[in-house]
Structure formats: C-alpha cells, structure tokens
Amino acid sequence: MSTAEIPPEQAQIPVINVSQIDTETADRLVDAAARFGFIFVELESTNIDYNSVQHMFQLSKKFFSSPRAEKEKCAISENNKGWSSILSETLDPEHQTRGDFKEALNFGEFKDGRAQQPLPDSLVEDESTLNDFFASCHNLCVRLLQLFAMGLKIDEEAGGKDWFSSRHDQSGPSGSILRLLHYPIIPSDANYVPGKDIRAGAHSDYGSITLLFQRPGQEGLEILDKGWQPAPVHPESVDKSRPPPILVNIGDLLSYWTGGYLKSTVHRVVVPPTASISGEDRYSMAFFCHPVDTTLLVPVPSAFLREKGKKRGAMEVDLESKGKVITAAQHLKGRLAATYGWKK
Numbered sequence: 419m420s421t422a423e424i425p426p427e428q429a430q431i432p433v434i435n436v437s438q439i440d441t442e443t444a445d446r447l448v449d450a451a452a453r454f455g456f457i458f459v460e461l462e463s464t465n466i467d468y469n470s471v472q473h474m475f476q477l478s479k480k481f482f483s484s485p486r487a488e489k490e491k492c493a494i495s496e497n498n499k500g501w502s503s504i505l506s507e508t509l510d511p512e513h514q515t516r517g518d519f520k521e522a523l524n525f526g527e528f529k530d531g532r533a534q535q536p537l538p539d540s541l542v543e544d545e546s547t548l549n550d551f552f553a554s555c556h557n558l559c560v561r562l563l564q565l566f567a568m569g570l571k572i573d574e575e576a577g578g579k580d581w582f583s584s585r586h587d588q589s590g591p592s593g594s595i596l597r598l599l600h601y602p603i604i605p606s607d608a609n610y611v612p613g614k615d616i617r618a619g620a621h622s623d624y625g626s627i628t629l630l631f632q633r634p635g636q637e638g639l640e641i642l643d644k645g646w647q648p649a650p651v652h653p654e655s656v657d658k659s660r661p662p663p664i665l666v667n668i669g670d671l672l673s674y675w676t677g678g679y680l681k682s683t684v685h686r687v688v689v690p691p692t693a694s695i696s697g698e699d700r701y702s703m704a705f706f707c708h709p710v711d712t713t714l715l716v717p718v719p720s721a722f723l724r725e726k727g728k729k730r731g732a733m734e735v736d737l738e739s740k741g742k743v744i745t746a747a748q749h750l751k752g753r754l755a756a757t758y759g760w761k762k
C-alpha cells in the first residue's frame with residue numbers, strides 16, 4: 419500500500435450511556451462535546467426503541483421512492499419544511515460547484531399530533547408515527563440538555579439543570595426539524611467527480627444539538643478534526659449485533675451560547691472510499707433541536723464557563739450584531755439564508 423492509500427484513522431468519538439442523570443454522565447458528555455463536538459449515545463440507554471427507528475427508515479424509503487410529482491407537491495420553502503431535491507442544496511458553497519447529491523424531507527413541529535405542513539401522499543397515513551418519533555427525539559434532547567447544563571455547572575439560582583431545557587419546552591414555535599435523508603446511488607451518467615462532488619458538503623449544524631441515526635453498513639459521514647476522519651456507524655466498542663448508537667453533535671447555536679466551549683464541529687458526507695461510485699443508497703435521519711424562537715441568547719450563567727474565560731459569542735453572528743443580544747430565530751435565519759441563498 420502506498421502512503422496515499424492508507425485509510426484515514428477513524429474518529430475516536432466517545433460512547434456514553436445516558437440512562438442516569440448524574441454528574442458523572444454529565445461531565446463525560448460535556449468533556450466529549452468540548453473536545454470533539456460529537457458523542458455516541460447508546461440507543462438502549464435512551465427512550466427511543468430500535469423498532470421505531472427501523473419503522474421510520476421504512477417510511478423514509480417509502481417516501482423517497484414515491485413519484486417526483488408527489489414530492490414536488492410538498493417542496494421546501496422558506497419555512498424550512500418539506501422536500502428538497504437532489505443537487506438543490508449546497509452546504510459548502512465556497513468549495514462546491516454542484517449541489518449535494520442528496521434529497522431530504524423536513525418536518526417541523528407537530529401540534530396536538532398534527533403536522534403543521536402538507537404531508538406527502540405516501541405518508542399521510544403515518545402522521546401519528548411521525549409525530550411520536552418527533553416527540554421521542556425531542557424528549558431525548560431535553561434529557562441531554564439537562565445533562566449539558568449539569569456538566570457546565572449552571573448556577574442553581576438561575577435554573578441549574580433546567581436552564582437549557584426550559585428554553586426548549588415547546589411553549590412557542592421553534593426551528594426544530596426532523597429530517598429524513600436519502601443519498602442515492604450515484605448514477606453513472608452524473609459525471610460525479612470524487613473530491614469535487616459530494617453527498618453533503620462540509621458544514622456545521624445550526625441548532626442546539628443534533629441527533630443522527632445511521633444504518634448499519636451505510637458509512638460516509640466524516641468529521642473535521644486534524645483532517646477529515648470517518649465517523650463509524652458502529653464504533654469499535656459497540657458490537658455490530660447491537661443497534662447503532664445515536665450520534666449526537668453540538669450545533670452552532672449551543673456553541674455560540676457557550677462562547678465556543680462546546681464545539682460545533684464541521685462534518686460532511688462522502689461516498690465512502692470502500693464503496694465504488696455506484697455504491698449503494700444511504701439513508702439517515704437527523705433531528706435538529708432548537709430553542710423556542712424568542713429565546714434570547716444571553717450569556718450562560720455558569721461560573722465554570724466564566725472561569726474558562728468563555729463568554730457568549732465566539733461566532734460571526736455576534737460580530738454582526740455587535741454585542742446585541744439576538745434571539746434563536748434571528749440566529750437560525752442568518753444560517754439558513756447562507757445555505758439556500760435566501761434573502762436575510
């Protein structure tokens with residue numbers, strides 16, 4: 419093997435059991451989030467059962483194999499809900515000449531069990547399954563946000579472990595999105611150029627935290643940490659007979675909020691070098707958890723962060739607003755405008 423052929427080292431992302439809400443778990447989560455920005459959470463230690471994950475992947479296949487005309491009826495709009503077609507989204511406009519080789523379907527929040535957007539014909543009968551999965555993802559995020567608040571030692575009198583979660587309590591609209599993703603086999607006539615074309619361009623996520631569900635054997639995610647490192651579906655310590663753990667990552671908003679202490683790590687999706695270009699389809703699901711839109715991104719009241727010299731606002735949004743306190747909705751709007759070329 420020549421040097422060029424040595425596969426890059428896999429990212430060593432810690433695997434954490436979150437069944438207990440205690441300081442040990444909280445400290446481990448915060449350490450991992452501060453070092454890598456990515457954490458594997460054992461699926462069996464959460465409220466989400468594997469059957470529901472597999473059921474959701476079946477629904478995803480059902481939707482993505484439905485006729486294009488049906489998908490177009492629920493095309494994505496500025497509210498960030500609906501279907502986006504292959505090549506329509508460019509996550510890394512500086513480096514990409516063509517859009518991402520992926521299609522996606524975004525669901526915003528449900529209200530009283532009902533979707534607040536037109537559902538595609540293929541999924542109309544599955545509204546309650548989609549609602550339940552959205553709710554389970556949200557509940558897991560609330561638990562993780564409590565653990566992050568504990569790990570960051572947020573001042574008790576300010577709200578302690580509930581400081582983040584109370585700002586994600588669905589008391590008003592938020593940017594939270596459940597996203598089904600499909601990366602099709604690259605068609606032979608697509609003139610796909612590896613290294614130039616990409617399944618999902620390099621980006622960081624926008625919200626507080628993201629849950630990512632991957633499928634066994636469908637690798638492709640890479641994270642930027644001293645070079646691009648593949649993120650496995652099953653990390654070495656998790657037996658392949660077990661369900662893949664959920665990959666949790668920190669988004670820009672939580673990183674901004676914690677003055678950059680928690681890392682919002684850049685990542686991308688490639689056709690894995692082990693698969694030929696024709697490879698196989700990849701399916702994944704992401705849940706992007708956001709605070710209620712009106713949440714003010716005030717400094718996190720934490721002596722721990724103050725000691726570390728971390729003040730809110732390590733990111734470009736803060737420079738723009740020159741010290742003004744912005745809301746979660748303003749933060750999100752700026753990031754979406756950059757991705758889709760929408761006007762701010």
Ligand SMILES: O=C(O)CCC(=O)C(=O)O
Nearest residue numbers: 599618623639687702704
């Ligand atoms: O599909 C994946 O593995 C990652 C998707 C992703 O990073 C995103 O949608 O933000």
Ligand SMILES: [Fe+2]
Nearest residue numbers: 621622623685
């Ligand atoms: Fe992402």
